[in-house]
Amino acid sequence: MSDHGDGAGKDVLTGLSNGMDRHRSKDKDHHSHKHKHKDKDREKSKDKSRDKHKDKHKDKHRDKDKHKDKSKDKERKHDKEERKHEREDRKHSKEDRKQDKGEKKKEKLKEKSEKTYVEVKNEPVSEDDDEMPLASRSFSQTSQDDSEDDDQPLAFRKKIKTEVKAEKPVKRKAEEMVDDEDDGYVTSKTKNKKIKEEKKGKPEKKQTTPNGASPTKRGKKEKKEEEETWKWWEEEKHEDGVKWKSLEHQGPVFATDYEPLPGNVKFKYNGKEMKLSSAAEEVASFYGAMLDHDYVTKDVFNKNFFKDWRKFMTHSEKEIITDLKKCDFTQILTYFKAKSEEKKNRTKEEKQQLKADNEEIVKEYGWCIIDGHKQRIGNFKIEPPGLFRGRGDHPKMGMVKRRVMPEDVIINCSKGTAPKPPPGHKWKEVRHDNTVTWLASWTENVQGQVKYIMLNSASRLKGERDWQKYEIARKLKDTVEKIRETYKEDWKSKEMKIRQRAVALYFIDKLALRAGNEKDEDQADTVGCCSLRVEHITLHEQKNGKQFVVVFDFLGKDSIRYYNEVPVEKRVFKNVQIFMENKKPGDDLFDRLNTTIMNKHLNDLMDGLTAKVFRTFNASNTLQEQLDKLTDSKSSVTEKILAYNRANRAVAILCNHQRSVPKTFAKSMENLQKKIDAKRESIEEAEKSYKDLKKEAKKTGSATAKSAAEKKEKQLEKLKEQLMKLEVQATDREENKEIALGTSKLNYLDPRISVAWCKKHDVPIEKIYNKTQRDKFQWAIDMAGPEFEF
């Protein structure tokens, strides 16, 4: 097992017949309580036998068969229930840890060395058969020193760090100022004037022309010019930490005011009509509009909603409405449905008018002027109020997301250019912080996180960072072999922490796992590499003819299931065995590790290296390899594109980018199959008549018959070709049904690889990237020649 270099997981990468069993975990279906209970029971029995590995394995096997039965959803339910049970355990252990932290250093030290000792004792068993008796000897002997070592250098490091910090000038903080009028006045004012002039100049031209003769042509032309002119990648970069010199914008667009329901739309409680206060009605309508959605079948959702809804009720409403089950929102739903129907049926003119209105808003608020250049803003609209739709098993789903007011919003811009708040309102604050890239921000009430208005991905600010990201990934390509040697060496380390780190890094490298930060209890329970728990992996000395197989089965980001059976090096296998010893299913697999430790180590190995760089590197590298492998320069453009898509798919599989099977998938597949069958039939027919014609031509020898036969032959060929195309389409679609290509294309694949490939193989870039993507990757399209290699 020394194949690491090209990583397993990659043998899978043609993406065509992947050995990985990946399943989506979202449960979209309604689930009956029956299932729940069943799962619960199963779960219980599992709990009982959790310390017996054999039983556990069995259990997992059963699970897998179940997957193959396509009962993914049930499966996930099971996972969930399981987690719920074990959450308790986790809480405890977490609390223990927290307590640990709180205690005095000396005690901590003692405890630590004790723990190390325990682990050490187990060590030799597994190490013995491997190859280093040395380690086993030194391990237990030095363990105590180790723990001291462990602590001491840390203390030293800390000192050094603080010293260094003290010397360094503190990072420039925003000069948080309540708006304009003050010192920097003259300079900023003059600067602003310049900008304003520029700004004034352009839009005015723009606005006048559309009213004139040929609006569309002219508009397009100008837009093009604007977007294509700024080749920021040929300009000098900003000094460290500074994100802009000048920034001017119009502020965000707020959600439209609440529009009360018409009088004939009635909410009913306990069968009786009831007029709600405006605030309560608004929240009720959020719920009513979602009545068809799966969310409303979930207890957590309903509970959260109801609790929050009551906060918006008047006193008397609160008294009456005490049970969500007695609420009847159906008229509200009907109303919204009718409304969207109406929307669909609007006349052309109305639609056009609407479109024009929207464009007007974009023109006004969708752009900013940054360092003298007009750039598109990504999300200039403030999120409207509604019910929080967390993904997966989110404890906060259904909570009311409040309406954001100007008073909640912080504006960030150049001095003296602050946009006016909507009439009758004030901004929460106006600041001028050029060390950040956001134009406006507010704190959302459900999770308490800050939300930002930022630039579009075609902007310099985003593009530059994107470019930089890929440069770091390329740098990793040069050093990755060395890093691999290092961590392989570390598998043998006598220090548990280092071993864990090395094994985790191996997974990150080989499987492109995410780092895996710790999460709070009030978020969905998902994990990444460092936060894997014992319950997420199972070990098999032997599985499907392969040795030392680790089976990963966990919910990752967005509660997407990751399932993968991975043959690993023996040493890794043994190490994981050790990590799992004496642990409950809910315990951390890498109990000595977190993302901070991992990233710190990575940064020591290479400047700028973090866990996620491996994902970028892995993805881009894979694309390059696959393209080189799959592209036949003699083939047609269509075939080349197929090759590209396959390479892309390989990456998507590696990164576990899934999507739900499109709702219409089965149907459209059926249609396609019908087409294929029809085509087959007509081929048969054509074949028959061709034979007949040929016979006749032979018999009669007439020229007309002969040419008719030839004609038929050609037709036949054409038909066959069409059939082939359809078949390719069918397999392509089938292979793609659960895989999302977009995410990797947008976030992980160095666009220069694709651009170079297009240039080298004479494939028009439009075939690979749509307009938005071309905008985003402008820099790459401009700078990468056919010779570029990742």
Add this chain to the structure above:
DNA sequence: CCTTGAACTTAGCAGTCATACC
């Protein structure tokens, strides 16, 4: 050191749009 929070990237979904197809 550990926790928390800010800032920025990555993610899938749902609605809309464009286009192929009848």
Add this chain to the structure above:
DNA sequence: GGTATGACTGCTAAGTTCAAGG
């Protein structure tokens, strides 16, 4: 001309990372 379908876009949740403060 209408409809079905896939592509695209907007949306916003959910990650990662870094740095500050306790």
